[in-house]
Amino acid sequence: MAHIEFVDETMRDGQQSLWGMRMQAGMALPITPTIDRVGFRVVDLTGSSLFEVLIRHCQENPWEGLDLLVQSMPRSRIRGGMRSNASVTFGVTPDSLMDAWMRQLCVHGCRSFWIYDVLFNIDKMHRLAKVAKGFDAEVAGAIMFTMSPVHTDAYYADKADRISASPDIDTILFYDTAGVLTPDRMRTLFPAVIAKSRGKPLEFHSNNILGQSAIAYVEAIKLGVHILHTSSKPMANGPSVPSTEVMLSNIAVMGHSHELDVSLLPAIAEHFEKVGRAAGFAVHQMHEYDLFHAQHQIPGGMMGTLKAQLAQHAMSEKLPEVLEETARVRRELGYPGMATPFSQLVGTLAVLNIVSGKRYAVIPDEVIQYAAGHYGQTVAPIEPNVLDMIMATLRAKEVAGNPPEQPTIEELRKRYNTDNDDELILRALVPEADLKRMREAGPVKRDFPLLSSPELDQARRLMSLAKSAYVEIRSAELNLSLRRAS
Numbered sequence: 001m002a003h004i005e006f007v008d009e010t011m012r013d014g015q016q017s018l019w020g021m022r023m024q025a026g027m028a029l030p031i032t033p034t035i036d037r038v039g040f041r042v043v044d045l046t047g048s049s050l051f052e053v054l055i056r057h058c059q060e061n062p063w064e065g066l067d068l069l070v071q072s073m074p075r076s077r078i079r080g081g082m083r084s085n086a087s088v089t090f091g092v093t094p095d096s097l098m099d100a101w102m103r104q105l106c107v108h109g110c111r112s113f114w115i116y117d118v119l120f121n122i123d124k125m126h127r128l129a130k131v132a133k134g135f136d137a138e139v140a141g142a143i144m145f146t147m148s149p150v151h152t153d154a155y156y157a158d159k160a161d162r163i164s165a166s167p168d169i170d171t172i173l174f175y176d177t178a179g180v181l182t183p184d185r186m187r188t189l190f191p192a193v194i195a196k197s198r199g200k201p202l203e204f205h206s207n208n209i210l211g212q213s214a215i216a217y218v219e220a221i222k223l224g225v226h227i228l229h230t231s232s233k234p235m236a237n238g239p240s241v242p243s244t245e246v247m248l249s250n251i252a253v254m255g256h257s258h259e260l261d262v263s264l265l266p267a268i269a270e271h272f273e274k275v276g277r278a279a280g281f282a283v284h285q286m287h288e289y290d291l292f293h294a295q296h297q298i299p300g301g302m303m304g305t306l307k308a309q310l311a312q313h314a315m316s317e318k319l320p321e322v323l324e325e326t327a328r329v330r331r332e333l334g335y336p337g338m339a340t341p342f343s344q345l346v347g348t349l350a351v352l353n354i355v356s357g358k359r360y361a362v363i364p365d366e367v368i369q370y371a372a373g374h375y376g377q378t379v380a381p382i383e384p385n386v387l388d389m390i391m392a393t394l395r396a397k398e399v400a401g402n403p404p405e406q407p408t409i410e411e412l413r414k415r416y417n418t419d420n421d422d423e424l425i426l427r428a429l430v431p432e433a434d435l436k437r438m439r440e441a442g443p444v445k446r447d448f449p450l451l452s453s454p455e456l457d458q459a460r461r462l463m464s465l466a467k468s469a470y471v472e473i474r475s476a477e478l479n480l481s482l483r484r485a486s
Helices: 010-019 032-038 048-058 062-071 095-107 122-133 153-164 183-195 213-222 244-254 262-279 292-296 300-312 316-332 342-356 365-371 384-391 396-400 409-415 421-429 432-440 454-465
Strands: 005-008 042-047 078-083 112-116 138-145 171-176 202-206 227-230 470-474 479-483
Touching (some): 005 244, 010 048, 032 262, 042 048, 048 062, 048 421, 078 095, 095 421, 112 122, 122 138, 138 153, 153 171, 153 183, 202 213, 213 227, 227 244, 292 316, 300 316, 300 342, 365 396, 409 421
Parallel strands (some): 078 112, 112 138, 202 227
8 A cells, every 4th residue: 555645736737727827816815724734745836937927917926926825824835846947938047047036936935846847958957956955945856758759768767867866856756748648658667767766756747638647647656656746626637637536536446545634625626616717717627538639749738829829810720730730840840848948839830830821931039049959959850951941040040149148146136226036036037017017006915806706606697597688786785787798
């Protein structure tokens, strides 16, 4: 019998996958004290892209919101995530700013981190892990899984060996963004990775895009993985991870143990379901098994971006063609792993190829940077004819000839005119106009008023039943008129 531990992904991967990272602090604060008592090994909470979305789309100060959430969960180890060489941008962030980002997350109470690099710049992962260890934080070194002819068992075993070599790495996180890892592949892959991990525990994260991740979790347990990433049921499945509830049921059937207080889970699920429905966000998502996803391997969050890009060009019907083109572009670019930033670069380039009507007629600067090696060594060579097209563009000479700068933290503080590293990170990564709107919006709200409005609940029920284009509700304190859009 094994003892299974859980990393809660409700407020990070769950809301990233289903809500587009638009979970404001007040949407979670009423229930975080309950989450704090469940007994999760770690509560995953934040990352740089979440910061950007909160500032630009929600006008909420992410540092202030993070402080409130951390303070509301004093028993829990709070996790932050980061790409080793970039924060927010799809380009490359200076090492000194990445170190500052790690330090400030620690200052604000994060004591667990997962660090990844799709091209495995492992020296950068180790450097950030050392910064985290200065605050006595736990560090998971991530192996981002993807399928291709070059991503063999031996390839991943080598990465596990190199990542685990650092004493600052505590666990190895095996992360399947597209949910394509099957039990058959796991039976050879996981033993190879575990054998090279120096006895460090393996965590497993699989987004349920193909609807098979819970099966993969069961197989992972059989193969010796005892740390699973799950989410509260309304925020699970679809493009998110399996639910905590179903995995607790599965491990009970398998005869394994855990330390979670299951009596608290229904209240957490009820809370996020109400918030999601009140805010108009997706909850309780399910995906049918579709093997086409294994070809393009687009992560769940990126799928929404592709749909939005096509809608802007009134070409939504082209989505199947874009997905086929995504698989082709990925192959031509040397099979980059489909996680940030490469899922975005490959997907966006596929959209441009379809929308423009000519392949590689429009090439973003980031694709040139990738071809020039600014992100690191490609997994496989870029196809020569494609590389020629990329490097023949008007921008190629300038972009390729100007590798990312590496200013010191002192130079960055002077450049952005601040000695406050919280403020430095925001100014360096988000346009000033967005920061101005965030500041004008005032303090972070500590609750979500729509959550407990009986009038709005009644309005939603009426609008779902009524055939009329107009509904009016009157009470002692409220007059509400609703009209259907034509």
